[in-house]
Amino acid sequence: MAQHRLLPRQYLILGLVAVCAPLGDSCLARGMTAMPSISLAHPYALLDTLIAAVFTPWIAAGIALLIGFFASYLTALSWADLTFVLPATAIGNVFVELLSKFWLHETISLERWVGVVLITLGVAFVAQGPALTERPAPAVEKAPLEEPVTIGGQPR
Amino acid sequence: MMLFAVILNGAPNAVTLNAWMAGAMIAAVVLTSATGEVLTASAMKSIGDLDVIRARSGLPGAIRAVVTSPRFFAGVFFLAVAFFALLLALNYLNLSLVAPATASLTLVANTIAGKIFLKENVDRRRWAAAALVCVGVYLLAH
Numbered sequence: 001m002a003q004h005r006l007l008p009r010q011y012l013i014l015g016l017v018a019v020c021a022p023l024g025d026s027c028l029a030r031g032m033t034a035m036p037s038i039s040l041a042h043p044y045a046l047l048d049t050l051i052a053a054v055f056t057p058w059i060a061a062g063i064a065l066l067i068g069f070f071a072s073y074l075t076a077l078s079w080a081d082l083t084f085v086l087p088a089t090a091i092g093n094v095f096v097e098l099l100s101k102f103w104l105h106e107t108i109s110l111e112r113w114v115g116v117v118l119i120t121l122g123v124a125f126v127a128q129g130p131a132l133t134e135r136p137a138p139a140v141e142k143a144p145l146e147e148p149v150t151i152g153g154q155p156r
Numbered sequence: 157m158m159l160f161a162v163i164l165n166g167a168p169n170a171v172t173l174n175a176w177m178a179g180a181m182i183a184a185v186v187l188t189s190a191t192g193e194v195l196t197a198s199a200m201k202s203i204g205d206l207d208v209i210r211a212r213s214g215l216p217g218a219i220r221a222v223v224t225s226p227r228f229f230a231g232v233f234f235l236a237v238a239f240f241a242l243l244l245a246l247n248y249l250n251l252s253l254v255a256p257a258t259a260s261l262t263l264v265a266n267t268i269a270g271k272i273f274l275k276e277n278v279d280r281r282r283w284a285a286a287a288l289v290c291v292g293v294y295l296l297a298h
Contacts, residue, residue: 115295122288
Protein backbone atom coordinates (compact mmCIF):
# COMPACT_ATOMS: atom_id res chain seq x y z
CA MET A 1 0.00 0.00 0.00
CA ALA A 2 1.47 3.35 -1.01
CA GLN A 3 2.16 5.63 1.92
CA HIS A 4 0.46 8.98 1.92
CA ARG A 5 3.28 11.54 1.87
CA LEU A 6 2.96 15.26 2.37
CA LEU A 7 3.87 18.03 -0.04
CA PRO A 8 6.23 20.85 1.04
CA ARG A 9 3.21 23.18 1.14
CA GLN A 10 1.48 20.82 3.58
CA TYR A 11 4.56 20.70 5.81
CA LEU A 12 4.38 24.50 5.83
CA ILE A 13 0.75 24.35 7.05
CA LEU A 14 1.75 21.91 9.83
CA GLY A 15 4.57 24.29 10.76
CA LEU A 16 2.08 27.15 11.00
CA VAL A 17 -0.16 25.05 13.27
CA ALA A 18 2.82 24.21 15.47
CA VAL A 19 4.13 27.76 15.75
CA CYS A 20 0.96 29.87 15.80
CA ALA A 21 -0.75 28.13 18.76
CA PRO A 22 1.99 28.44 21.40
CA LEU A 23 3.09 31.87 20.14
CA GLY A 24 -0.52 33.11 20.17
CA ASP A 25 -1.00 31.86 23.73
CA SER A 26 2.27 33.51 24.78
CA CYS A 27 1.25 36.84 23.20
CA LEU A 28 -2.14 36.71 24.98
CA ALA A 29 -0.48 35.88 28.29
CA ARG A 30 2.03 38.70 27.89
CA GLY A 31 -0.66 41.18 26.87
CA MET A 32 -3.02 40.22 29.70
CA THR A 33 -0.24 40.42 32.30
CA ALA A 34 0.30 44.04 31.32
CA MET A 35 -3.42 44.82 31.78
CA PRO A 36 -4.77 46.15 35.07
CA SER A 37 -6.22 43.42 37.24
CA ILE A 38 -9.76 42.51 36.31
CA SER A 39 -12.51 41.82 38.79
CA LEU A 40 -15.48 39.66 37.88
CA ALA A 41 -17.56 41.60 40.41
CA HIS A 42 -18.10 44.50 37.98
CA PRO A 43 -19.33 43.07 34.66
CA TYR A 44 -19.40 46.42 32.79
CA ALA A 45 -15.87 47.33 33.83
CA LEU A 46 -14.83 43.81 32.85
CA LEU A 47 -16.40 44.21 29.40
CA ASP A 48 -14.75 47.62 28.90
CA THR A 49 -11.37 46.26 29.92
CA LEU A 50 -11.68 43.21 27.66
CA ILE A 51 -12.72 45.33 24.66
CA ALA A 52 -9.81 47.69 25.31
CA ALA A 53 -7.52 44.66 25.67
CA VAL A 54 -8.35 43.45 22.14
CA PHE A 55 -6.77 46.62 20.70
CA THR A 56 -3.49 46.38 22.59
CA PRO A 57 -0.62 45.20 20.35
CA TRP A 58 0.26 41.96 22.19
CA ILE A 59 -3.33 40.80 22.49
CA ALA A 60 -4.19 41.78 18.90
CA ALA A 61 -1.11 39.83 17.75
CA GLY A 62 -2.16 36.87 19.92
CA ILE A 63 -5.67 36.85 18.45
CA ALA A 64 -4.30 37.10 14.89
CA LEU A 65 -1.92 34.19 15.57
CA LEU A 66 -4.72 32.06 17.05
CA ILE A 67 -6.96 32.77 14.04
CA GLY A 68 -4.01 31.72 11.83
CA PHE A 69 -3.60 28.60 13.98
CA PHE A 70 -7.27 27.60 13.64
CA ALA A 71 -7.33 28.17 9.86
CA SER A 72 -4.17 26.11 9.31
CA TYR A 73 -5.32 23.45 11.80
CA LEU A 74 -8.61 22.98 9.91
CA THR A 75 -6.71 22.85 6.61
CA ALA A 76 -4.34 20.20 8.03
CA LEU A 77 -7.27 18.10 9.29
CA SER A 78 -8.78 18.15 5.80
CA TRP A 79 -5.86 16.09 4.39
CA ALA A 80 -4.23 14.43 7.41
CA ASP A 81 -5.37 12.23 10.30
CA LEU A 82 -6.13 13.75 13.70
CA THR A 83 -3.77 11.18 15.25
CA PHE A 84 -1.03 12.48 12.94
CA VAL A 85 -1.67 16.22 13.23
CA LEU A 86 -1.81 16.38 17.04
CA PRO A 87 1.52 14.70 17.87
CA ALA A 88 3.28 16.21 14.83
CA THR A 89 2.36 19.77 15.75
CA ALA A 90 3.44 19.30 19.39
CA ILE A 91 6.89 20.36 18.14
CA GLY A 92 5.58 23.91 18.67
CA ASN A 93 6.06 23.43 22.41
CA VAL A 94 9.71 22.67 21.75
CA PHE A 95 10.07 25.87 19.67
CA VAL A 96 8.66 27.90 22.55
CA GLU A 97 11.04 26.27 25.05
CA LEU A 98 14.01 26.98 22.80
CA LEU A 99 12.82 30.56 22.23
CA SER A 100 12.48 31.15 25.95
CA LYS A 101 15.96 29.72 26.50
CA PHE A 102 17.86 31.49 23.73
CA TRP A 103 15.80 34.65 23.22
CA LEU A 104 14.45 35.42 26.70
CA HIS A 105 17.38 33.73 28.47
CA GLU A 106 15.08 31.86 30.84
CA THR A 107 16.40 28.92 32.78
CA ILE A 108 15.02 25.58 31.61
CA SER A 109 14.93 22.88 34.28
CA LEU A 110 16.20 19.37 33.62
CA GLU A 111 12.58 18.14 33.75
CA ARG A 112 11.65 20.48 30.89
CA TRP A 113 14.68 19.46 28.82
CA VAL A 114 13.54 15.85 29.18
CA GLY A 115 10.10 16.99 27.98
CA VAL A 116 11.69 18.68 24.95
CA VAL A 117 13.61 15.51 24.05
CA LEU A 118 10.53 13.26 24.45
CA ILE A 119 8.33 15.50 22.27
CA THR A 120 11.03 15.72 19.60
CA LEU A 121 11.33 11.91 19.61
CA GLY A 122 7.54 11.55 19.39
CA VAL A 123 7.34 13.94 16.45
CA ALA A 124 10.19 12.11 14.71
CA PHE A 125 8.29 8.81 15.19
CA VAL A 126 5.00 10.06 13.78
CA ALA A 127 6.59 12.02 10.94
CA GLN A 128 8.13 8.84 9.53
CA GLY A 129 4.72 7.28 8.98
CA PRO A 130 1.86 8.05 6.62
CA ALA A 131 -0.12 11.23 7.33
CA LEU A 132 -3.45 9.81 6.24
CA THR A 133 -5.12 6.43 6.72
CA GLU A 134 -5.38 4.83 3.31
CA ARG A 135 -8.93 3.73 2.65
CA PRO A 136 -10.04 1.49 -0.18
CA ALA A 137 -11.98 3.31 -2.87
CA PRO A 138 -15.71 2.77 -2.39
CA ALA A 139 -16.57 -0.29 -4.45
CA VAL A 140 -20.09 0.42 -5.61
CA GLU A 141 -20.52 -2.86 -7.50
CA LYS A 142 -19.52 -4.94 -4.51
CA ALA A 143 -21.81 -3.23 -2.03
CA PRO A 144 -24.85 -5.47 -1.78
CA LEU A 145 -28.16 -3.71 -1.43
CA GLU A 146 -30.14 -4.84 1.54
CA GLU A 147 -33.40 -4.60 -0.33
CA PRO A 148 -33.82 -4.65 -4.09
CA VAL A 149 -34.55 -1.19 -5.44
CA THR A 150 -37.58 -1.24 -7.64
CA ILE A 151 -38.45 1.28 -10.28
CA GLY A 152 -41.96 1.18 -11.59
CA GLY A 153 -42.58 -2.15 -9.91
CA GLN A 154 -39.66 -3.82 -11.76
CA PRO A 155 -36.65 -4.95 -9.74
CA ARG A 156 -33.67 -2.95 -10.83
CA MET B 157 -5.81 30.34 26.73
CA MET B 158 -5.05 28.71 30.02
CA LEU B 159 -2.86 31.57 31.15
CA PHE B 160 -5.50 34.02 29.97
CA ALA B 161 -8.05 32.21 32.14
CA VAL B 162 -5.85 32.34 35.19
CA ILE B 163 -5.17 36.02 34.75
CA LEU B 164 -8.86 36.69 34.25
CA ASN B 165 -9.78 34.80 37.37
CA GLY B 166 -6.95 36.02 39.53
CA ALA B 167 -5.46 33.46 41.86
CA PRO B 168 -7.32 30.16 41.75
CA ASN B 169 -9.53 29.50 44.75
CA ALA B 170 -7.46 27.44 47.08
CA VAL B 171 -10.23 24.98 47.73
CA THR B 172 -9.31 21.52 48.79
CA LEU B 173 -11.45 19.24 46.70
CA ASN B 174 -11.44 15.54 47.09
CA ALA B 175 -9.63 13.55 44.45
CA TRP B 176 -12.88 12.39 42.84
CA MET B 177 -14.07 15.95 42.22
CA ALA B 178 -10.69 16.97 40.83
CA GLY B 179 -10.69 13.89 38.61
CA ALA B 180 -14.24 14.63 37.42
CA MET B 181 -13.32 18.22 36.49
CA ILE B 182 -10.25 17.13 34.56
CA ALA B 183 -12.22 14.31 32.91
CA ALA B 184 -14.89 16.81 31.82
CA VAL B 185 -12.25 18.97 30.11
CA VAL B 186 -10.59 15.98 28.46
CA LEU B 187 -13.82 14.35 27.24
CA THR B 188 -15.44 17.50 25.86
CA SER B 189 -12.18 18.53 24.22
CA ALA B 190 -11.69 15.11 22.60
CA THR B 191 -15.33 15.11 21.41
CA GLY B 192 -14.82 18.55 19.87
CA GLU B 193 -11.56 17.55 18.18
CA VAL B 194 -13.04 14.33 16.76
CA LEU B 195 -16.16 16.09 15.44
CA THR B 196 -14.04 18.86 13.88
CA ALA B 197 -11.67 16.33 12.30
CA SER B 198 -14.61 14.32 10.99
CA ALA B 199 -16.21 17.47 9.55
CA MET B 200 -13.00 18.45 7.77
CA LYS B 201 -12.61 14.95 6.29
CA SER B 202 -16.19 15.04 5.00
CA ILE B 203 -15.64 18.49 3.46
CA GLY B 204 -12.51 17.32 1.60
CA ASP B 205 -9.07 18.80 0.95
CA LEU B 206 -9.38 22.53 1.71
CA ASP B 207 -6.38 23.34 -0.48
CA VAL B 208 -8.17 21.82 -3.47
CA ILE B 209 -11.43 23.62 -2.64
CA ARG B 210 -9.54 26.91 -2.30
CA ALA B 211 -7.81 26.38 -5.66
CA ARG B 212 -11.19 25.72 -7.27
CA SER B 213 -13.49 28.23 -5.55
CA GLY B 214 -11.10 30.65 -3.85
CA LEU B 215 -10.91 31.49 -0.15
CA PRO B 216 -14.63 32.43 0.09
CA GLY B 217 -15.50 29.00 -1.31
CA ALA B 218 -13.30 27.27 1.28
CA ILE B 219 -14.79 29.33 4.12
CA ARG B 220 -18.30 28.59 2.84
CA ALA B 221 -17.54 24.84 2.74
CA VAL B 222 -16.48 24.93 6.40
CA VAL B 223 -19.19 27.18 7.83
CA THR B 224 -22.00 25.27 6.14
CA SER B 225 -21.03 22.02 7.90
CA PRO B 226 -23.26 21.31 10.93
CA ARG B 227 -20.69 18.80 12.22
CA PHE B 228 -18.05 21.53 12.26
CA PHE B 229 -20.29 23.68 14.47
CA ALA B 230 -20.99 20.70 16.72
CA GLY B 231 -17.21 20.33 17.10
CA VAL B 232 -16.73 24.03 17.83
CA PHE B 233 -19.56 23.84 20.39
CA PHE B 234 -17.80 21.03 22.28
CA LEU B 235 -14.47 22.88 22.08
CA ALA B 236 -16.19 25.92 23.61
CA VAL B 237 -17.67 23.73 26.36
CA ALA B 238 -14.17 22.32 26.96
CA PHE B 239 -12.82 25.86 27.32
CA PHE B 240 -15.43 26.77 29.92
CA ALA B 241 -14.88 23.45 31.72
CA LEU B 242 -11.19 24.41 31.82
CA LEU B 243 -12.05 27.81 33.28
CA LEU B 244 -14.14 26.11 35.95
CA ALA B 245 -11.39 23.62 36.75
CA LEU B 246 -8.82 26.42 37.02
CA ASN B 247 -11.08 28.20 39.47
CA TYR B 248 -10.87 25.27 41.89
CA LEU B 249 -7.64 23.49 41.08
CA ASN B 250 -4.05 24.61 40.69
CA LEU B 251 -2.68 25.39 37.25
CA SER B 252 0.26 23.07 37.95
CA LEU B 253 -2.22 20.18 38.15
CA VAL B 254 -4.77 21.18 35.50
CA ALA B 255 -2.36 22.23 32.71
CA PRO B 256 -0.23 19.07 32.49
CA ALA B 257 -3.12 16.69 33.23
CA THR B 258 -5.48 18.10 30.59
CA ALA B 259 -2.77 18.64 27.94
CA SER B 260 -1.42 15.12 28.15
CA LEU B 261 -4.68 13.22 28.77
CA THR B 262 -6.43 15.04 25.90
CA LEU B 263 -3.75 13.74 23.56
CA VAL B 264 -4.30 10.16 24.72
CA ALA B 265 -8.10 10.54 24.56
CA ASN B 266 -7.83 11.92 21.02
CA THR B 267 -5.64 9.01 19.93
CA ILE B 268 -8.12 6.46 21.31
CA ALA B 269 -11.11 8.37 19.88
CA GLY B 270 -9.35 8.76 16.50
CA LYS B 271 -8.92 5.00 16.32
CA ILE B 272 -12.46 4.13 17.44
CA PHE B 273 -14.60 6.85 15.87
CA LEU B 274 -12.55 8.10 12.92
CA LYS B 275 -11.21 4.60 12.13
CA GLU B 276 -7.72 6.02 11.74
CA ASN B 277 -4.86 3.59 11.40
CA VAL B 278 -3.16 4.08 14.77
CA ASP B 279 -0.18 1.78 14.39
CA ARG B 280 2.60 1.17 16.89
CA ARG B 281 4.47 4.21 15.57
CA ARG B 282 1.53 6.52 16.34
CA TRP B 283 0.94 4.98 19.76
CA ALA B 284 4.63 5.48 20.57
CA ALA B 285 4.48 9.09 19.33
CA ALA B 286 1.33 9.79 21.36
CA ALA B 287 2.88 8.29 24.50
CA LEU B 288 6.18 10.21 24.11
CA VAL B 289 4.44 13.52 23.35
CA CYS B 290 1.99 12.91 26.22
CA VAL B 291 4.81 12.54 28.77
CA GLY B 292 6.79 15.37 27.16
CA VAL B 293 3.85 17.80 27.26
CA TYR B 294 3.22 16.79 30.89
CA LEU B 295 6.81 17.63 31.81
CA LEU B 296 6.72 20.97 29.94
CA ALA B 297 3.39 22.05 31.41
CA HIS B 298 4.28 20.97 34.95
